[in-house]
Amino acid sequence: xxxxxxxxxxxxxxxxxxxxxxxxxxxxxxxxxxxxxxxxxxxxxxxxxxxxxxxxxxxxxxxxxxxxxxxxxxxxxxxxxxxxxxxxxxxxxxxxxxxxxxxxxxxxxxxxxxxxxxxxxxxxxxxxxxxxxxxxxxxxxxxxxxxxxxxxxxxxxxxxxxxxxxxxxxxxxxxxxxxxxxxxxxxxxxxxxxxxxxxxxxxxxxxxxxxxxxxxxxxxxxxxxxxxxxxxxxxxxxxxxxxxxxxxxxxxxxxxxxxxxxxxxxxxxxxxxxxxxxxxxxxxxxxxxxxxxxxxxxxxxxxxxxxxxxxxxxxxxxxxxxxxxxxxxxxxxxxxxxxxxxxxxxxxxxxxxxxxxx
Amino acid sequence: xxxxxxxxxxxxxxxxxxxxxxxxxxxxxxxxxxxxxxxxxxxxxxxxxxxxxxxxxxxxxxxxxxxxxxxxxxxxxxxxxxxxxxxxxxxxxxxxxxxxxxxxxxxxxxxxxxxxxxxxxxxxxxxxxxxxxxxxxxxxxxxxxxxxxxxxxxxxxxxxxxxxxxxxxxxxxxxxxxxxxxxxxxxxxxxxxxxxxxxxxxxxxxxxxxxxxxxxxxxxxxxxxxxxxxxxxxxxxxxxxxxxxxxxxxxxxxxxxxxxxxxxxxxxxxxxxxxxxxxxxxxxxxxxxxxxxxxxxxxxxxxxxxxxxxxxxxxxxxxxxxxxxxxxxxxxxxxxxxxxxxxxxxxxxxxxxxxxxxxxxxxxxxxxxxxxxxxxxxxxxxxxxxxxxxxxxxxxxxxxxxxxxxxxxxxxxxxxxxxxxxxxxxxxxxxxxxxx
Numbered sequence: 001x002x003x004x005x006x007x008x009x010x011x012x013x014x015x016x017x018x019x020x021x022x023x024x025x026x027x028x029x030x031x032x033x034x035x036x037x038x039x040x041x042x043x044x045x046x047x048x049x050x051x052x053x054x055x056x057x058x059x060x061x062x063x064x065x066x067x068x069x070x071x072x073x074x075x076x077x078x079x080x081x082x083x084x085x086x087x088x089x090x091x092x093x094x095x096x097x098x099x100x101x102x103x104x105x106x107x108x109x110x111x112x113x114x115x116x117x118x119x120x121x122x123x124x125x126x127x128x129x130x131x132x133x134x135x136x137x138x139x140x141x142x143x144x145x146x147x148x149x150x151x152x153x154x155x156x157x158x159x160x161x162x163x164x165x166x167x168x169x170x171x172x173x174x175x176x177x178x179x180x181x182x183x184x185x186x187x188x189x190x191x192x193x194x195x196x197x198x199x200x201x202x203x204x205x206x207x208x209x210x211x212x213x214x215x216x217x218x219x220x221x222x223x224x225x226x227x228x229x230x231x232x233x234x235x236x237x238x239x240x241x242x243x244x245x246x247x248x249x250x251x252x253x254x255x256x257x258x259x260x261x262x263x264x265x266x267x268x269x270x271x272x273x274x275x276x277x278x279x280x281x282x283x284x285x286x287x288x289x290x291x292x293x294x295x296x297x298x299x300x301x302x303x304x305x306x307x308x309x310x311x312x313x314x315x316x317x318x319x320x321x322x323x324x325x326x327x328x329x330x331x332x333x334x335x336x337x338x339x340x341x342x343x344x345x346x347x348x349x350x351x352x353x354x355x356x357x358x
Numbered sequence: 359x360x361x362x363x364x365x366x367x368x369x370x371x372x373x374x375x376x377x378x379x380x381x382x383x384x385x386x387x388x389x390x391x392x393x394x395x396x397x398x399x400x401x402x403x404x405x406x407x408x409x410x411x412x413x414x415x416x417x418x419x420x421x422x423x424x425x426x427x428x429x430x431x432x433x434x435x436x437x438x439x440x441x442x443x444x445x446x447x448x449x450x451x452x453x454x455x456x457x458x459x460x461x462x463x464x465x466x467x468x469x470x471x472x473x474x475x476x477x478x479x480x481x482x483x484x485x486x487x488x489x490x491x492x493x494x495x496x497x498x499x500x501x502x503x504x505x506x507x508x509x510x511x512x513x514x515x516x517x518x519x520x521x522x523x524x525x526x527x528x529x530x531x532x533x534x535x536x537x538x539x540x541x542x543x544x545x546x547x548x549x550x551x552x553x554x555x556x557x558x559x560x561x562x563x564x565x566x567x568x569x570x571x572x573x574x575x576x577x578x579x580x581x582x583x584x585x586x587x588x589x590x591x592x593x594x595x596x597x598x599x600x601x602x603x604x605x606x607x608x609x610x611x612x613x614x615x616x617x618x619x620x621x622x623x624x625x626x627x628x629x630x631x632x633x634x635x636x637x638x639x640x641x642x643x644x645x646x647x648x649x650x651x652x653x654x655x656x657x658x659x660x661x662x663x664x665x666x667x668x669x670x671x672x673x674x675x676x677x678x679x680x681x682x683x684x685x686x687x688x689x690x691x692x693x694x695x696x697x698x699x700x701x702x703x704x705x706x707x708x709x710x711x712x713x714x715x716x717x718x719x720x721x722x723x724x725x726x727x728x729x730x731x732x733x734x735x736x737x738x739x740x741x742x743x744x745x746x747x748x749x750x751x752x753x754x755x756x757x758x759x760x761x762x763x764x765x766x767x768x769x770x771x772x773x774x775x776x777x778x779x780x781x782x783x784x785x786x787x788x789x790x791x792x793x794x
Contacts, residue, residue, distance in 0.1 A: 007630070008585040014628045015581065015621040016663065173624045199774075204624075206662055206775035207767050215774065275774040 009041050018045040036066040043075040052082040070100035074109050086116040097129075107133035108146040115153050120353045126150045127354055141167040145176045148184075154353075155345040157184050175201050179211055182218070189335070191222040192268040199273025219279035222272070223286030224331070226265055230293035231328035233257045234321050237297045241304040254301035258294060289324050296321035367394065374403070381407045381414065388420050401737060408733055418742055506577055506606050509570035516560065516567050517694075518687025525678050526551070526564075530653075531571055548672045550642075550654025552616065554661040555680035556764035558719030561657035562614060564680060568655060569610035576610050577603050581618035584634065592630065593637040600641040600652070607651025616656035616674070617663040625663075635665060642673045659764060661780075662771050669780070679783045682717050682761050685710050691718050695725040702744035709750055715759040727753035769793050 005028035012021035022045050028038050039062035046055035056079035062072035077092035090113040096106035107129045114126035130147040137143050148163035161184050167177035182197035198215040205211055237254045245253070269277060281287070296317040303309045370387045377383060384407045391400035400420070407417045513523050513531075530551055533540045540547070553561040562578070569576035579599055584592055603609040613619055619638060626632045641647075642654065656674050658664060668674050683691055688710045696704070713721060728749040735749075736742045765788070772785040772794055788794045 011585055011628055011631050012581075012618075014626050014631050015618040016625075017581070017618055020582070202774035203777050204622075204775075206771045206773075207660075212770055212774065274777065278773060 104137035517690025558717035
């Protein structure tokens with residue numbers, strides 16, 4: 001029966017019933033308080049409930065009961081990582097690797113602990129651990145996810161994308177790979193694609209707060225990009241007007257840009273899943289900014305050459321549009337600088353850091 | 359162990375510890391403690407007895423004796439008839455109670471406990487009317503690990519929930535009652551109904567009512583049953599339970615917590631649960647036997663965790679949202695939980711208005727908390743009194759609706775996982791309440 005309690009607890013954890021699992025584990029631990037397996041399952045139940053201090057306590061007990069249990073050290077490392085104690089988390093992960101150098105799981109945990117430690121040497125070690133894990137278990141999706149995280153940390157989005165795609169090839173439903181792939185796309189500026197991917201992962205796991213937050217970020221970024229695009233249209237109309245073009249040319253150019261931009265934006269908007277579309281619509285500020293820029297562009301095209309129009313009709317809206325456009329240009333500049341930094345960082349890691357011996 | 363403990367008291371005390379719900383035994387101990395002069399301990403035991411049986415005249419008499427209160431205040435009147443959950447409620451509902459209805463003895467009697475119990479069993483109605491039909495075991499299959507019940511409750515016994523009842527009538531019961539019409543429209547009876555909603559809102563009760571309405575047998579199965587009894591042998595036993603349902607047709611097979619029994623297989627790691635899920639699908643498809651006359655009902659708080667394969671046509675292909683009780687339902691539930699408690703001047707309309715979003719379980723807890731306040735007050739003041747509106751006002755400050763977290767999750771589901779329109783009903787409700 002005692003073994004039945006453990007089996008029951010494992011099955012309950014599998015279906016997300018951590019509280020019921022804890023009851024079964026409590027019954028088992030009452031008779032076998034030193035059972036490492038039960039203590040590890042207890043730690044796992046706390047992990048599922050996001051109770052990381054309790055998880056650490058249970059993992060500590062498991063380590064005390066059996067100091068040579070790789071699983072116990074691995075759980076301890078996860079708990080310490082969640083509690084933002086990266087040095088201890090790394091020590092626990094290293095101990096797990098020492099105890100089971102033939103298993104891929106401790107290497108994956110060590111990769112996360114190393115990435116949390118920060119620093120180029122830690123990233124290099126993380127890269128080597130990820131490579132080793134992949135050698136041990138090339139058919140395991142989590143190994144490729146781990147590798148993808150290392151590539152993201154060393155600013156190599158192309159390699160990260162390939163790792164996540166490999167994980168998805170092995171497990172097409174893998175939520176971590178789908179989410180991380182979406183983040184890679186988002187950071188690369190492919191907001192619509194990122195939104196599509198996040199919509200898919202959320203349809204499968206709607207209650208996961210991490211995915212929800214990422215979807216909100218993607219929706220916000222999508223809206224801001226739309227606002228930036230309308231700022232670009234407004235600036236173009238202003239440039240044409242400043243060059244002294246007659247009104248028909250100005251209006252024609254403005255309408256052509258708005259129609260083209262609008263069609264493109266609509267096409268991309270339709271590609272977003274309904275949930276993401278709703279999030280985009282609910283994020284009012286970027287939408288309002290885009291509407292303002294379009295309105296000012298039309299205002300400028302129609303009234304720039306009209307001498308009978310009071311200055312206030314042009315100057316007031318243009319001041320607002322200029323403010324919005326200023327921030328759009330600032331964002332564009334930041335993105336350009338960011339892209340250069342990422343490029344340099346990627347090659348520095350490739351050519352220098354990853355070639356260093358530890 | 360108290361100072362006053364004689365060996366007799368010590369042994370009865372130990373027995374009470376063993377059987378804390380045995381009220382006559384506890385009262386016997388309290389009486390012995392009183393005789394021994396240990397009022398403090400006696401009061402504690404009588405208070406616990408009153409908590410379990412608030413209307414017990416013997417307990418009240420002992421309490422009066424222990425706290426030295428005038429005995430003629432102690433008589434709790436019976437509230438009278440059991441509540442019909444569908445009873446129309448007078449908006450000015452106040453329950454006046456007569457203090458003379460059940461006068462208590464003025465001093466503690468020397469009690470022949472057994473005789474008193476027998477005597478009272480004819481006079482005092484049962485503390486709780488049966489909320490649902492209890493299991494009537496079918497003889498001949500005594501070794502099986504589940505009960506086949508005959509439900510006597512009907513949908514009319516379920517207070518409020520007009521929308522859900524209408525949906526059940528249209529989607530489930532109507533076609534069943536009209537075989538000719540069903541044949542004319544070519545409507546199949548295959549498939550089942552998934553009830554979902556916040557915890558404690560009566561999904562199981564509703565399922566039993568559907569079985570009662572159909573005049574069908576009722577078998578209930580949950581993940582705990584499966585894991586408690588069948589670990590390592592689950593497929594065989596699942597087949598057996600479907601076999602029993604087929605043999606007892608017409609039969610409602612109720613799968614409680616279907617999100618655990620039929621969890622998304624992509625999220626499962628253990629092969630045992632995966633195999634169980636596959637077996638469940640095979641049984642639902644009738645591959646293991648003819649499911650004619652077996653009606654499938656399932657309930658869950660987390661429909662988003664149910665494997666999509668279970669929701670395909672012919673399986674659990676219809677969904678009904680069971681929301682927290684509406685106003686008439688809340689009134690009925692409150693009346694039900696107050697029916698055997700000594701209440702005075704309770705403004706039911708006000709209570710109903712103040713308990714928006716409370717689940718049935720929350721309402722029960724509210725009544726329990728109000729009763730505790732009245733009881734503590736009785737103990738500290740030395741005067742046994744009724745449960746009054748002020749006790750509910752205090753209880754309302756402590757008891758909050760437990761449905762909040764469910765709606766927070768459900769909101770995200772309606773936002774992010776309603777691609778196929780499965781949660782349109784939920785989304786409409788949340789929209790109506792401006793939650794999305």
